[in-house]
Amino acid sequence: MILTNLMGDPEAWVIAQTIRHARELGGTERVESFLALYANAADEPSANGPTAILVSLGWAVGGNGLIQDSLDSFSLMHTGWDEVYLRLSLGWGHVLKGRNLGTVGPWMELIRWTCLSCSER
Secondary structure, rough: OOOOOOOHHHHHHHHHHHHHHHHHHHOOOHHHHHHHHHHHHHEEEEEEEEOOHHOOOOEEEEEOOOHHHHHHHEEOOOOOOHHHHHHHHHHHHHHHHOOOOOOOHHHHHOOOOOOOOOOOO
């Protein structure tokens, strides 16, 4: 299916909303330390966890909590929303390329993670 708007894809919408909620509700230091923790972990992150979702966009998570994409490093928390959305749009091709059309995708786990992280506040 060809979409004229990224937010027309339910999985993209959930990822964008999760990033937005993390930015608004998660607390900058908390989210960046959480990302750094997963980046420095010896084990692979969960296949359906938040870090794996970012990696599915073609992004790498650095030990300092910064994200690396095809353009440069950026902070998920300090970079303006318009730029984060642009980077999400540019990375969406990685998700589509790896998508198994017979599955729902990792977005249901992402919804659960978002709800849990928001309820901890």
